[in-house]
Amino acid sequence: MNQTIKTDRLVLRMFDESDTQDLATILKGEGMLDYFPPMPEPSVELAEKMIAGIREHWGTHGYGLWAVELGETSQLLGRVGLQFLPDTHEVE
Numbered sequence: 001m002n003q004t005i006k007t008d009r010l011v012l013r014m015f016d017e018s019d020t021q022d023l024a025t026i027l028k029g030e031g032m033l034d035y036f037p038p039m040p041e042p043s044v045e046l047a048e049k050m051i052a053g054i055r056e057h058w059g060t061h062g063y064g065l066w067a068v069e070l071g072e073t074s075q076l077l078g079r080v081g082l083q084f085l086p087d088t089h090e091v092e
Helices: 017-027 044-061
Strands: 010-013 065-070 076-081
Touching (some): 010 076
Antiparallel strands (some): 010 065, 065 076
């Protein structure tokens, strides 16, 4: 699955390995993980695992989280989308 959605300002696309450092930087932002379940300290390794998990989720479920980037600069802004939560068997 390699679809892309473009708006006037944003691009939604699949995460890839080149997003690792930018995602790690985003995760280290103040308050960024305040409402996430407890997880290891943000790092490049954590970002690598997250990207691998996001890509695996897409392969398993056919939907998942998109990388969101600013169209004019291609700067990674974060992620958005739906994901299956195995603990509750619901989609968030």
